[in-house]
Amino acid sequence: MSYNNDITSPSEMVMDTDDYVGIPNESEKEPVAIINPDNDNDIDNLQDLPLATDHEAMKELILPPLAEEPRILEDVVNTWSIPSWRGLPKREHGPIFHAGGYPWRILLFPFGNNVDQCSIYLEHGFEPNEVPENWSCCVQFALVLSNPNDPSLYTHHVAHHRFTKEEADWGFTRFYELRKMFNVPYENGSRPLCENDTANITAYLRVVEDETGVLWHTFLNYDSKKETGYVGLKNQGATCYLNSLLQSLYFTNAFRTRLFYQLQTSGTAVGTNELTKSFGWETRHIFEQQDVQELSRKLMERMEEKMKGTPAEKVLPDMFSGKIKTYISCVNVDYESSRIEDFWDIQLNVSGNKNLIESFQDYIQVEKMDGENQYYAGDEFKLQDANKGVIFTSFPDVLHLQLKRFEYDIQRDMMMKINDRYEFPEEFDAAPFLIEGADKSEPWTYQLHGVLVHSGDLNAGHYYAFLKPEKDGWFYKYDDDKVTKATMREVLEENFGGEYRLPNGSLLRAPLQKKAPIMRQNSAYMLVYIRQTRLDKILRPVTSDDIPTHLKSRIEEETALREARKKERMEEHLYIGVKVITNETFKQHGGTDLTNFDPEVEDASTPKFYRVLRTMTMEELTTTIAEDMQQDPRNIRCWVMVNRQNKTIRPDQPIMDLNPTVEEVFQRAQAHRDQALRLWAEVAEETASDGKAIWPTHEPQQNGIVVKNDLILLFLKYFDIESQTLRGVGHVYISKEKKVEELVPLILKKMGWGEKLPSDEKISLYEFEAEAVAEAAELQDGDVLCSSGAAERKSERNILEKRLHLNEKQVSEEATRKSDRVEDAREYYDFLHHKKTVKFHAHPTKCDAAQFPPFELVLNSKISYDVLTERVAAQLEWEPTHLRLWTVNVSTGNPKSAVKRGNNQTLQSILNPTGFGNLNASQRTDAFYFEVLDISLAELDTKKNIKITWLTEGITKEASCIQQDHLDLLVAKNGIIEDLIQALIKRADLTDEAESGRIRVYEASQHKFYRELKRDYPVISLNDYTNLYAERVPDDEVNVDDTNTISVFHFQGEPNRAHGVPFKFLLIEGEKFADTKKRLEKRTGLKGKSFEKIKIALIRRTHFSKPHYLEDDDELWSIASGDDDYLGLDHVDRTRALRNGVGDLFLR
Template sequence: MAQIRVVPIFEDDSDDYEQLFNADALSPGNDMIVDSEDLLNDAAEAEKDDGDIAIINPEDEPVFRADDFEGMKELVLPLLPEQPPVLEDKVHTWAIENWRDHPRRDHGPTFEAGGHPWRVLFFPNGNNVDYVSLYLEHAYPEGTPPDDFACCVQFGLVVWNPEAPAIYQYHTAHHRFTKEEGDWGFTRFVELRKLYTAPWDDSGRYLLGDNYTANITSYVRICKDETGVLWHNFNNYDSKKETGYVGLKNQGATCYLNSLIQSLYFTNAFRKAIYQIPTQDEETLQNSAYTLQRLFYQLQTSNTAVGTNELTKSFGWETRHIFEQQDVQELSRKLMERMEEKMKGTEAENVLPKLFCGKVRTYISCINVEYESRRVEDFWDIQLNVSGNKNLEESFKDYVQVEVMNGENQYFAGEQFALQDANKGVIFETFPEVLHLQLKRFQYDIDRDAMMKINDRYEFPETFDAAPYLSDDADKSEPWIYQLHGVLVHSGDLNAGHYYAFIKPNKEGWFYKYDDDKVTKATMREVLEDNFGGEFLLPNGPMAMRGKTKPIIRQMSAYMLVYIRQSRLDEVLLPVTKRDTPPHLQKKLDEEAALREMRKKEREEQHLYLGCKVITEDTYRAHGGTDLTSFDRANSEDEPAAPRFYRLLRKSTIGELTAKVGEDTNVDPKRIRLWAMVNRQNKTIRPDAPISEMNTTVEDAYQRLGGSKSAELRLWAEVAEEVNIDGNAIWPATPSQTNGNAPKTDLIVLFLKWFDVESQSLSGAGHIYISREKKVEDLVPVILKKMGWIEKTQLRLFEEIKPNMIEPMKAKQSLKAAELQDGDIVCFQKADVKSSESDRESVTYLTNQLTLADNDDRSVSSKSSSDKTSLSKSNLGLDRIDNAQQFYDFLVHRREVRFHPHPTRNANPELYQPFELILSNKHSYDQIAAKVGEHLKVDPTHLRFWTVNAANGNPKASVKRGQSQSLSTILNPPYSTFANNNQRPDALYFEVLDISLTELDTKKALRVIWLSDGMSKEEPFDILVPKNGTVEDLIAALIKKAQLDDEEKAGPIRVYETHSSKIHKNLIRESQVMGITEYVHVIAERIPEEDLEPGSELIQAFHFQSEPSKSHGIPFRFKIIPGEVFSDTKKRLEKRTGMKGKNFEKIKFAIVKRSSYSKPTYLTDDSILDEMLTAEDDMLGLDHVDRSRVVRNGVDLFLK
């Protein structure tokens, strides 16, 4: 007899579990085809490798006949994991007389189930495959199902031989039938060859009868959709519409945060208390209370999922923190602490302790005498052991169990009673109104040497009585019965998982599942049974009869429970309405919502509008950089040089735009003429031609005249200097007017710029018309008249061809020969400016137009154009700029740099504040130091600079002083590596040294860690020692720097190197400091008195966690006393390390060999250390948790 192997075709996830019943169920239009035969082939492969697969003899299985409909129903409609209530079962058989006579696509007779019509969709020769294809579909005429039609159906289809009912093929599935998905079934139901060419079994019969007859039986089970989302695909699902609640967006790995926030939000008393925190005077996104208020208000009023970005940024988290799965319990506690601090002095001051804080008593009570020691502490949550406990009751009993202290563990009850037998334990004095229970699902596994998730089954009830865990003298005047309010769930393993929550928002009603941005109703089975963990409960029936398979462990389990005291439900879940929210918060968020709506509308209508940027006389005069303006500037009152921006309908006319410009500039529109600006080949943007037709649309002007790849129309607004008697402008004729309306002339329009040597500024000086036949020298009287200067004033003229090309103009050359044309720029300066010596000492220069970073990638805020910025002459790297060419060169290379005091290396950091300076990319190190030194009023030779890490803003590396170094090479290193790319290009840290950089070059810098209080206190000091110095010099410098008592008075100091938290080398006093590399840590300490005793034998001691290769902390040397029992040795170790109390008690001590991968030999109190040592290089290891690990690997969890 052949044997059958039963292979589960699912893994650990609940979705995979459903595949057991849905192997190849699909809609006929779906190209993704999964066949049970393929799965069986995969199972056969798995069979070779998995020895746990049970081999079952078919004789042990029940025999089913297709004409036994009740028996078959048990086979094809097994119990589902969701266990939905059954509304109706329907069995319908379609008798097929001649299989071959049916068309390619056919339908069976209609039958009714659950109040809906159904039928079989039949492809006798396959739906584009070599298999029979069968589907169940609703039989509503096309397009007539109700819009809200949804029916949850578990069904099985059976094809069988009416002449031999033991020959059959069946498949089973379940599906949510809707108007959009009206059919579901099996594209590969059975191979065509098995119908009538391949015998079905040893009897030689086929699946079809002798005359190609067959029966198709439909088993249809209508299931009740209790939650409205049973087998839902969630396409176009609206949480707010379906449940009245919205979820939270997942911004990275923050679903753990989302579940906690939802739990706190639906603790209504907490939400109301958060609203009572006064934040109207601190409406900033750095205020965590304010951002939490905003988040709660949005959850309360929004129609869509809400983001948590504002909240996490207010915590001070960077992006890397968001993508780390933080400790939820720690986050909860710190959030509570932060909010409690914010509530001090407000009406909500004591709300949080009342809601979440209980009291627990730790006691030691003597059994035979009247003596008890007790300590009462507050608790905000309770951590309960899951491992070894079956349910919540057992965990509480485990928590409060009494430990008997007797024998060697007797308790010292003071001088009066001495050592006594005693009971030690904890008991609760009060529980809070809202009880947060942290289930310890994650624990350290010593065998695997890693944190592991405990997936054991652990049950918790909907209600429980906490009274048995209260002390005898606790107030029990009212019941301590708690009602389940929330279940926070983790699905997955330790390193990769997903968090979601089940919460009951109201006293009565449903639980809801909050899974990030999706909210759905939940059954009590989903809330309780599905989150107990442990094995999946396989359904009874034929599936169970096929023998035992390898247990399937649930990956989802509760890790935090929220219970509310039943007698306080009304107080905790009190209604919170809009009236409870702060008015300023409502106003702010309503304004932001309106602004978002406006911007959304603008985006939707963007194709109808065109942006127009217009240069006016005023903006040009305020512009202090190259070209006519910087089109990247934002239009605002604080940016007088920014072109004016107008957003117009594309069908608006040039005349309408001209009117708007006139209104804004207070100029009669008749005097305004707009010029289209184009991009020249040299990458400048200049006026090209005037737009004379006022009825031209802005869209037309953009397409025909813009000549720009920009997204907006760029224009120059010319204002006529003369008007006729009717007030109409009189325009100088230009070559572009060739339509006969005006005589053709050779006049060109030139723009003027003035370089003021005295104020060291550049500004626009309007425009002029002049004939191209004129000479360059003919420009001088025109400029003098325009500027109002005397006729004898001498000028130097330059043409601004492009920002980095400024050429002197030849006086006798014609403008035509100089190739000047419309829109060109002529820069002029006085040629006879002589600067006095006093002027050179301090020059006020560079108007704020200069500080507007015209060529920078980022905008820099500016003040009114009338402001002056007083800066030192060294800012330019020159005594004084007397030439416009040089000034343009400075404009091209100027750079605004922000300087910050080094956070750890300045002796008096409080004396220095961050500041900005405008420098040149050509500045040398010494020029930068001179400028910074002048600002700080310190000697520039005593300044050292550090680059800034772009990722975290911390100092990165010191800048080497060299002749080839410039500001450009410092901020943008010429060679590209990851290390150099990861630095900010606009900032530096500065360090004020005690000595000059030149002297510093003769010193070796060492960071020495001074152990001032045993091993528990580490103080780092940066020490400078002559490069030819010794360790003796290092010790002398340390004593001076750390202000220590000298060695004669306080005792000798020893210095040693460590590497990988183990002692690398002891440094004798004659050792040269140049031999100390940067890869080791230098440790210094007073030599303990016992180590100074003659003949002292020392052993190296170090810290590690679990295994010696995971060393941490600072190693040290420790004296061995021959014959000393280790219980006494530990007392000396406690004093030597400075570790006390529970921290020291948790340490395990071991002998560790020097060899790699050696296993530690752990010591007991009876061990004798010197007898356990077998080699000179044996070490003493202190095995305990590395509490500095979080600090090394990343900052601790924090909230601002």
């Protein structure tokens, strides 16, 4: 069947859900995704289906409850009877009917909208030019195609959509197959759907209330400020957690500051770049998800610290801080130990509690201390039964509740998110959780005003917030840069977590695991409550008068500057940059060329920069330059700068025609990557009587022709040997026929030294023989000649003072070390070619950075290792023989390896070693760490550096390893372990062995005990790949045979996941393991519950993966069978997260 391609189809629609799509443009070869749901007609009991004419029963069947549960405004049913289907045009509208106060109609493509199925849509009935501005209507609708002769035969599809002026129609491109429609009986019936070319299309419309104004919104061109009066915060990468916290602080009106001022006054989303920079965060930090609860605490702590000693010192504590009492109270005697502390937030357990009230009850529950766990109540009462717990003495006006949604799962060995259902009320009474006798003159009822939500799991997720900025206003959803109104269902029910429930109350289950319900991924993790009696104070309106004037004016200035920069960027294509060298900038330049067009730091030698319109004429530009130079524009001539093959940039030819535009000159002269026009502004040295400049070359004739004579433009530089400086002198013109030596008088004149040098002084010109002719020397316009002067008598200092007009102090400062001194310009040019700026920092672990601050040196990369250390030593005021340099790892910034002294080494070869392939890429080429030594480097080479860990008593809960100090010791390479112990005693300032007990040294590998080292063991044989530990031998192990000890190590879950510091432990014959555990408790230093959490197992090397967990009645002496057995302490590795995490959150 052919279609009329001239018929216009509806506007292209955006897909709303997988069940229905908008209408694609007929001109497109590839229409939008078209989906025909299979489950719309999947009915188990066909006999129970209502007839298409039973509209009420049909509504119950085909209009399911909506997940958002909006209020129904009106239900309307309309049927369009079609008497001749195949007589319809390609596109046809049904009659207009009304629902919700608006006109509607059915849009039909009887032969399909570019598909082989009929296409049916719902469309508003407004005329194209009569649709109200900003009109929208939220509708759930179903379209039913039925046989008018047999109403039991029908098919239907259902959808919901937000109809707008832009999205006028919505429906189903693949409604029903045309090949089955006319001649094939429908399903189990005996008739087709379209019998005798007749059919009915019934539209069921349910108009629902758009309470928030964003129901089913696409958020295209959405304006948060216009719709809600609030703006969001831009997400820099992964800073949604920061945004949600900041927004929660913003609505606490009494707390607003700089960022929050912008949130109040800006019309668009506000950036947080300045804030994160003030934290000291780099780019990598803004792409790392962090714990918002930790951020909240650290932000409060830092602000409180900054406010100390200011009038605002009490603002934060009064608003956010409460008090809690920790106590142990004896039951049978009058004795209590307690302390009262401030708190800024309360961390409540989610696991095991159904709601907020249960969590508070769990928080203040009393622990009984009786039996073996009795409390020692001092010498008077001894051991007593006691109650241990916490109780609140006061709550703050703004109460932050942190819900512990993330907990460590020991089975999975990782942090896991708890998605259990956890309910929190819109208001609650906190009085039951206060201490008896607390001030209850005002009610302690709290109103919910903030819900911070995490959606996702531990590794990937998103943060947003629901906040109520006004006492009796709406809740708003703050999702980064978007702000929308929210219903109480969105605030509460949808953030309780737990299992997904369908609108009909049934659980949503995973398709492959019908029994397992799907858990909500979005749940509240932080709640903000405000005391009802303080709402007016906390949420008081903030007016412009409340904002400090200096803050307001500063931000307005910054806003104006940003707008100006934005405008500048938008108009960038209209402008071009011009970089201009003048005689003054040339004289200040100490390099070999005329200037540096792209300096890292601008100074007096930096070319002048102009941003001018591309349409500006060269005459106008010359006038602007002349005004800056305070010269007559007629006396200024601009030369175009070009790149030469020797990588220099020199003037090529003057611009004599001033009529062309700057853009035209730039296009003709562009031979470099610089996007700016480069010029040299020449000032005329001779003028005519009428004030017009007389130019030595390229003088225009009366006929307008520019004639170039044989004069060459040369630039002069002078190298002063005494001050070791190179500077520009000026420029001269010389004929090609003249000898180079004839430049000397010109140089003397430019230097202001008169016409002739004294007999005891001489001047040297480099690169050219003095007798050479300029043309033979191939000189051309823009070449630079360098001269240097030398005194043959002992008056260099006087000459320096006389010629350069320097005082005594300046002469002394400009004089350099003898080892760096160059004697002529050629050597200095070589130095400039090889010079390198090198940074030096104190070694982070081997040198005191406070005593030796970082510094930079400009060095010749050809200097030797000895000269390098001399220069560094002079800076540090240290002996060069007592210095050691370290290269720097380019990735980590940590010391890489010590620099070894070599006879043929240079600075270049040290920083850029050859012959090591890709290893060089890991080393910085501009920096060293230095280490100041107490002994010479030569003596250091005779010693071995040994890293050893000195173990003190006890085991820390955080690190799960014996308390330790890490030390670096120097021991003679021919020394023994006895020498190492003596060095340890001296370095760690320990008491002698005779007084405090023998010290033993042992090696460990992969967190397991390897061997104890004998006193006469040579240190040169120590393995660099094992860990070395030293400790005092416990009293019960002194003079005990090693066969009576067992090696102990820590592991988590499986023995191959070892951690912590291993140690030796004494076995006692006949001792029950219950008593053995007491000795282990003392040996490790862990007490009470911390030790009780440890499971202890015997692990045989032959069955290493199968730990045998010990019972109190076991006898370790009998079970342990030799050196192959280990005692394993199975507990959580608290250092794992620190080793594998992204790093601690910090605020600078």
